[in-house]
Amino acid sequence: MTPVFHPVLVNSPFADPCVYVDFLFDRRAMLFDLGTLSDLPTRKILRISHIFVSHTHIDHFIGFDHLVRLCLGRQKQIHLFGPAGFVDQVWHRLASYTWNLVYSYDTDFTVVATEIHPDGSGLSSEFHCLRGFKPENVTVRRFTDGIIHLEEGLLVRAAQLDHKIPSLAFSLEEKLHVNILKNRLEEAGLVVGPWLNGLKQAIQQEKPDDTPIQAAGTRGAVVLTLRELREQIVKIETGQKVCYVTDAAFTPKNAERIVDLAREADYLFIEATFLDDDSDRAATRHHLTASQAGKLARRAAVARVIPFHFSPRYTGRGNEISAELQQAWNGFSP
Numbered sequence: 001m002t003p004v005f006h007p008v009l010v011n012s013p014f015a016d017p018c019v020y021v022d023f024l025f026d027r028r029a030m031l032f033d034l035g036t037l038s039d040l041p042t043r044k045i046l047r048i049s050h051i052f053v054s055h056t057h058i059d060h061f062i063g064f065d066h067l068v069r070l071c072l073g074r075q076k077q078i079h080l081f082g083p084a085g086f087v088d089q090v091w092h093r094l095a096s097y098t099w100n101l102v103y104s105y106d107t108d109f110t111v112v113a114t115e116i117h118p119d120g121s122g123l124s125s126e127f128h129c130l131r132g133f134k135p136e137n138v139t140v141r142r143f144t145d146g147i148i149h150l151e152e153g154l155l156v157r158a159a160q161l162d163h164k165i166p167s168l169a170f171s172l173e174e175k176l177h178v179n180i181l182k183n184r185l186e187e188a189g190l191v192v193g194p195w196l197n198g199l200k201q202a203i204q205q206e207k208p209d210d211t212p213i214q215a216a217g218t219r220g221a222v223v224l225t226l227r228e229l230r231e232q233i234v235k236i237e238t239g240q241k242v243c244y245v246t247d248a249a250f251t252p253k254n255a256e257r258i259v260d261l262a263r264e265a266d267y268l269f270i271e272a273t274f275l276d277d278d279s280d281r282a283a284t285r286h287h288l289t290a291s292q293a294g295k296l297a298r299r300a301a302v303a304r305v306i307p308f309h310f311s312p313r314y315t316g317r318g319n320e321i322s323a324e325l326q327q328a329w330n331g332f333s334p
Contacts, residue, residue, distance in 0.1 A: 004174055007242045007267050010040050013308040013318055016059045017246050019269050020044065021172060030156075032170055032244040032269070034080075037063040045070055050149060052156060053082040054246050055167040056089050064093055068111075072129065075107040079114065081148055081158070083166040086115035087125045087135070094133040102129050114141065116148055116168065118160045146261075153204045154239075159261040161248040164286045169248070171261050174239025178203050184233040191216050202226050203236065243302070245293075246271040246309050249286040250279075255296060262300040270297060272307035272325050275314065287311075290321045294328025305329055 003024065010018035016035025022044075023029060029047040033054055037045060045067065054060055071078065080090060090113040109129040116122045122141035127133040149156040157171045178200045185192065193216040202211055209227035216222075230236070243262040248254045248271070262268050272294075273287035282289045288296075290307060297305040307325045310318055 002179065003240055003266075004177065005172060005240045005242050005267075007269070009269070009306065009308055010037065011035060013272075013310045013321075014312060014315060016062065017054075017271070017309050018063065019242075019244055019308075020048075021242060022047070030172065033060045033246065034063040034067065035059055035061075037066045042070055046074070046076070048078060050079045050156070051081070052148075052158070052168070052170045052244070053080060053086065054169065054244075055083055055163065055165060056086065057247070060247070061089075064090075068094070068109075071109045072102075073105060073107055074109055077110040077112060079112045079149070081114045081116065081156075081168075083160075083168050084115055084117045087113045087123050087138075091125070091127065091133075091135050094127055099129075099132040102132060105130060114148070116143060116158050116160075118166060120144070122148075152201065157261060159257045161245075161254050161257060162251060162286070163247040163249065167247045169245040169258060169261055170243070171265065172240075172242040172244075174241070176204060177237045177239045179235045179237060181233050181235055188232050189218050190222075190233065191218060199226075199229055199234070203230060203234065241265040242267045242269075243300075244269045245296075247286070248288060249283065250288055250292045255299075258296050259300045262297070262302055265300065265302045266304060268297050268300065268302040268305045269308060270305060271309035272321050273309050273311050275317075275321060275324060278313075290324035291328045294325040294330075297325075297329045298331060 006022040007019055010020050017033045018035035019032040021030045028049045031048050031051040034051055111127040114124040120143050122143055124139045124141055125135045126137045146157040147155050148158045154174050159169045161167045161169055180196055195216050199213055207226055211226040212223050213226055213229055214221055214223050243265040245258050270293045271288050272290035274282040274289045276289045276291035279289050307322055310321050
């Protein structure tokens with residue numbers, strides 16, 4: 001399976017939390033948390049369409065100003081998601097600047113902020129550059145099954161965690177992975193082209209088997225049914241899943257929610273802030289130890305686990321943190 005999502009840590013595990021998810025075959029990206037963005041090239045930042053913020057401690061949201069600065073003067077819309085109170089926080093951040101010159105811009109950079117409440121309700125508001133980023137089009141939201149963002153082919157879920165304040169964990173999920181079998185394509189007398197995107201969309205949308213699809217053949221255009229093409233040239237697999245967990249106390253409720261959200265994820269990015277020898281400090285600070293993170297990854301049966309958000313007290317000892325998590329993930333820790 002050729003993966004569609006390509007997630008990477010933006011910064012060192014000791015630096016601000018931030019995971020960049022690039023999309024294959026699509027000029028877009030998503031971001032988990034909004035820490036310092038100085039190491040991310042401008043061209044990559046400008047591909048971002050959606051950002052999911054766990055909470056607004058400064059190390060998780062300091063990159064917002066950098067983002068706005070780069071997007072000003074561009075015709076671009078960015079969707080941000082965060083916990084309860086997030087819409088007002090975005091507004092206050094934007095309101096801290098003077099926007100008297102933006103009314104003459106030719107473009108309307110827009111921020112759409114959404115907050116998710118513990119009871120499944122929420123709120124969205126738009127902030128338009130051309131109107132001085134004042135809040136407008138405030139909309140009451142309701143989220144089902146933790147799904148906070150839904151579009152063709154993918155969805156994003158959120159789980160409410162306790163960090164002494166609400167902190168959100170996220171899961172980016174590909175609904176189905178549609179893989180075109182190139183050897184079968186040639187055998188069927190068909191050729192690669194834009195029409196394959198239409199075929200994938202029809203499968204993602206679960207259109208009827210008799211839906212006609214205009215395909216490109218070696219001898220010209222040909223019309224085949226969705227069922228014929230699906231059976232001849234397509235392999236459908238379970239889609240990718242990327243999970244992001246940070247800033248959560250090791251409590252039974254948090255553990256249950258993390259495991260449910262991350263179950264069988266292809267990638268689990270999870271904080272490992274302290275070593276297990278400092279578990280008392282971790283509990284006081286409402287963070288996970290490396291061993292606790294590894295045990296959660298094991299319970300969730302994830303394929304890959306990437307630790308981050310290391311405490312600076314362990315500078316130069318990052319390998320110890322990774323090793324402790326790895327042992328727990330493999331079932332060797334006490």
